[in-house]
Amino acid sequence: MRTRLTDDETAVKEVFDGFFANESPIAIVRAAEPQGHDSELWSKLAATGAPGMALPESVGGGGASLRDLAVVVESWGAHLAPVPLVEHAVATRFLHTCGSDIDSLVAGEQIATLALRDSVAGAARLVPAGAVADVVVARAGNDVVRLNEPGPGTGPRNTGDLPIADRELSSAETVGSADEWTRALDEWRALMSVAYCGLGRQALALGVDYVKDRIQFDVPVGTFQAIQHGLADAATKLEGAHLLAHRAVWALDTDQPDASRLAGMALLFGAETARFCTDRSLQYHGGYGFSEEYDIQLYHRRASAWLLQLGEPSLEYARLADDEIGPIGSSGEAA
Amino acid sequence: MDFSFPPEVEAFRTEVREFLAANLTDEMIAATHDGTIHAPELHAAMAARGWIAGPVPEELGGAGRSALESVVLNEEMQLAAAPVDAMAVSIVVASILLEHGSPHLKDSVVPRLLDGSALGCFGYSEPESGSDVAAAQTKAVRDGDEWVINGAKMWTTLAHISDYVILLTRTDPDVAKHKGLTFFLVPLDTPGIEIQPVPTMAVERSNATFYDDVRLGDEWRVGDVNGGWAVMKTALKYERGIAGGQFPSPTVIDAALDWAQTAERADGSRPIDDPTVREKLMRSLIDVEVCRGFAYHTASLAEEGVMFGVEGSMTKLFASESYKRHCREFQDMMGVDGLITHHNDDAHLGGRIEENLRHSPVTTIYGGTSEISRNLVAEGHLGLPRTR
Numbered sequence: 001m002r003t004r005l006t007d008d009e010t011a012v013k014e015v016f017d018g019f020f021a022n023e024s025p026i027a028i029v030r031a032a033e034p035q036g037h038d039s040e041l042w043s044k045l046a047a048t049g050a051p052g053m054a055l056p057e058s059v060g061g062g063g064a065s066l067r068d069l070a071v072v073v074e075s076w077g078a079h080l081a082p083v084p085l086v087e088h089a090v091a092t093r094f095l096h097t098c099g100s101d102i103d104s105l106v107a108g109e110q111i112a113t114l115a116l117r118d119s120v121a122g123a124a125r126l127v128p129a130g131a132v133a134d135v136v137v138a139r140a141g142n143d144v145v146r147l148n149e150p151g152p153g154t155g156p157r158n159t160g161d162l163p164i165a166d167r168e169l170s171s172a173e174t175v176g177s178a179d180e181w182t183r184a185l186d187e188w189r190a191l192m193s194v195a196y197c198g199l200g201r202q203a204l205a206l207g208v209d210y211v212k213d214r215i216q217f218d219v220p221v222g223t224f225q226a227i228q229h230g231l232a233d234a235a236t237k238l239e240g241a242h243l244l245a246h247r248a249v250w251a252l253d254t255d256q257p258d259a260s261r262l263a264g265m266a267l268l269f270g271a272e273t274a275r276f277c278t279d280r281s282l283q284y285h286g287g288y289g290f291s292e293e294y295d296i297q298l299y300h301r302r303a304s305a306w307l308l309q310l311g312e313p314s315l316e317y318a319r320l321a322d323d324e325i326g327p328i329g330s331s332g333e334a335a
Numbered sequence: 336m337d338f339s340f341p342p343e344v345e346a347f348r349t350e351v352r353e354f355l356a357a358n359l360t361d362e363m364i365a366a367t368h369d370g371t372i373h374a375p376e377l378h379a380a381m382a383a384r385g386w387i388a389g390p391v392p393e394e395l396g397g398a399g400r401s402a403l404e405s406v407v408l409n410e411e412m413q414l415a416a417a418p419v420d421a422m423a424v425s426i427v428v429a430s431i432l433l434e435h436g437s438p439h440l441k442d443s444v445v446p447r448l449l450d451g452s453a454l455g456c457f458g459y460s461e462p463e464s465g466s467d468v469a470a471a472q473t474k475a476v477r478d479g480d481e482w483v484i485n486g487a488k489m490w491t492t493l494a495h496i497s498d499y500v501i502l503l504t505r506t507d508p509d510v511a512k513h514k515g516l517t518f519f520l521v522p523l524d525t526p527g528i529e530i531q532p533v534p535t536m537a538v539e540r541s542n543a544t545f546y547d548d549v550r551l552g553d554e555w556r557v558g559d560v561n562g563g564w565a566v567m568k569t570a571l572k573y574e575r576g577i578a579g580g581q582f583p584s585p586t587v588i589d590a591a592l593d594w595a596q597t598a599e600r601a602d603g604s605r606p607i608d609d610p611t612v613r614e615k616l617m618r619s620l621i622d623v624e625v626c627r628g629f630a631y632h633t634a635s636l637a638e639e640g641v642m643f644g645v646e647g648s649m650t651k652l653f654a655s656e657s658y659k660r661h662c663r664e665f666q667d668m669m670g671v672d673g674l675i676t677h678h679n680d681d682a683h684l685g686g687r688i689e690e691n692l693r694h695s696p697v698t699t700i701y702g703g704t705s706e707i708s709r710n711l712v713a714e715g716h717l718g719l720p721r722t723r
Binding site for chain 2: 001002003004005006009067204208211212220222223224225228229231232233235236237239240241243244246247249250251254262265268269314317318320321324325328329331
């Protein structure tokens with residue numbers, strides 16, 4: 001049992017906190033809007049080896065664990081870095097598992113992504129990173145297919161300024177089965193739960209800094225208990241989300257029997273927590289929080305957006321319930 | 336990070352489960368309906384195994400169990416709905432005495448608390464001081480070799496079955512409130528003590544205790560004269576891991592699931608097939624996993640020798656607030672049947688959800704209110720200014 005980062009994980013964290021602070025400051029995040037992608041930043045990130053770090057060394061990857069990757073992802077989330085790190089890493093790991101060619105993906109020369117929602121009639125709607133991905137992996141019925149085709153570059157304007165886009169799959173080839181797909185989606189869920197913790201932590205920090213400086217009624221507003229208590233609730237949930245998110249990643253990494261359950265739970269709780277953090281933090285900024293000038297709105301919009309790439313949250317609860325207590329109509333006896 | 340338990344802790348969990356299956360009976364749980372959350376036979380059986388003394392170091396008469404084993408014991412007992420209150424409080428009292436007690440107390444009282452032959456209770460709150468615990472007015476005045484105590488304490492829950500109360504008193508009224516406090520361990524059969532029941536909205540009874548010229552030798556003092564605040568900090572440190580419980584919800588969720596699967600609505604449907612019920616169940620199970628993370632985290636920190644501070648407040652805040660919400664949601668789920676108390680033979684699972692609903696409000700109050708917890712998180716974790 002070790003519920004804090006190990007020394008090795010701390011070293012990884014320090015490297016990537018530094019990387020994203022230097023290479024993806026908030027000006028870069030803003031400059032990448034509305035498309036939500038910075039190809040130069042992607043090249044720099046690829047040069048660190050991060051996109052392929054959780055692939056075996058035998059294929060040119062970094063041989064790192066999912067846990068190490070999660071440490072990078074938490075930093076990525078905290079900086080809202082406009083590059084599709086999680087989608088690429090998960091899609092590439094999946095393709096490697098299937099024995100599909102990943103030569104152009106390991107070092108990040110090309111970008112891969114996964115369609116989180118099943119494709120319908122040969123098309124995947126609003127695929128995460130779909131605007132910029134050269135390789136799209138998607139579920140089609142009982143198969144999983146791979147599309148090799150440059151992304152359109154842009155997609156519809158959206159709340160989170162994310163590079164989501166529709167992708168036609170008619171020229172895609174089958175690479176795997178639906179069984180293996182579950183694992184990929186769970187990796188996305190677990191890693192994004194960690195990313196949400198990074199987002200939530202930074203959003204909370206913005207709020208805490210703001211209320212320490214902002215003077216109203218002749219005192220810093222952070223001296224008011226109403227504000228302190230809202231921020232304390234956010235900090236408490238965030239600590240809980242952090243522990244759950246990293247437990248989910250650990251569970252996937254070590255093939256625990258409840259790994260899939262924890263991944264689903266961690267994402268829902270992480271998203272809800274990050275949204276709570278951004279809500280409290282924005283609220284305590286007063287009117288400035290609503291203005292484009294202040295950074296908290298960037299966090300607030302992404303907190304809303306990331307989860308919805310997967311679909312309706314209520315369907316995620318329903319999915320967890322089906323696994324936990326059996327499908328509707330079984331009166332729980334199937335569990 | 337690594338969230339696995341060492342094999343010996345997993346083995347201990349199995350041992351605890353087997354013990355509870357063999358020793359915890361429905362009658363013991365039902366017996367708490369008299370208002371006293373204590374099961375003497377269970378307490379004795381646990382003491383015989385050395386589990387009351389579990390976390391206490393071996394050289395001090397304990398079993399020297401690891402923090403991970405302690406959290407597992409706590410978790411399994413709460414999952415089984417075992418009446419743990421008296422046991423939990425006695426362990427805290429013993430821990431305080433081991434850190435601050437005189438040789439007399441360590442030799443004559445601690446072994447009795449640890450072997451289960453004596454119980455202790457808390458005497459901090461007063462009619463006029465609750466969260467502002469350092470404002471205690473109960474007086475202790477030196478008289479030759481003795482101390483004379485006068486005053487009143489509130490919420491001395493379990494005093495009516497306890498042997499000792501650990502009492503916060505004022506020994507210097509002329510200095511800042513934190514600097515004039517002294518603790519005593521007071522045998523409850525000392526002349527001058529009166530115990531009056533305080534009924535509550537839940538099944539449990541609490542007490543008010545009154546101290547009228549209660550005379551004690553100096554060997555009953557705990558910590559330094561006017562050094563009571565340091566003892567109070569120790570007391571709260573131990574209590575935060577326990578009060579409010581990290582796992583109060585699972586027994587309620589179990590009952591809710593049972594109801595949802597077996598009850599039939601007027602239209603013939605079952606609650607379990609209602610998507611809103613299913614989402615509530617899943618949300619509550621997620622909250623439980625969050626509580627697990629907190630519990631394992633604080634235990635893991637303790638195991639590493641890192642004394643947790645604000646993490647204890649976060650654990651308590653999240654566990655008790657979410658528990659209160661679960662009780663509300665699942666009583667609502669049962670509709671009018673959710674109102675039926677344990678007094679009725681046909682109450683669902685002995686009226687478990689209803690009983691928890693009435694118990695739940697106190698959990699965000701005792702052991703540090705949610706508001707105090709938020710203050711501590713705001714100050715200790717976020718670095719915001721102290722507001723009181």
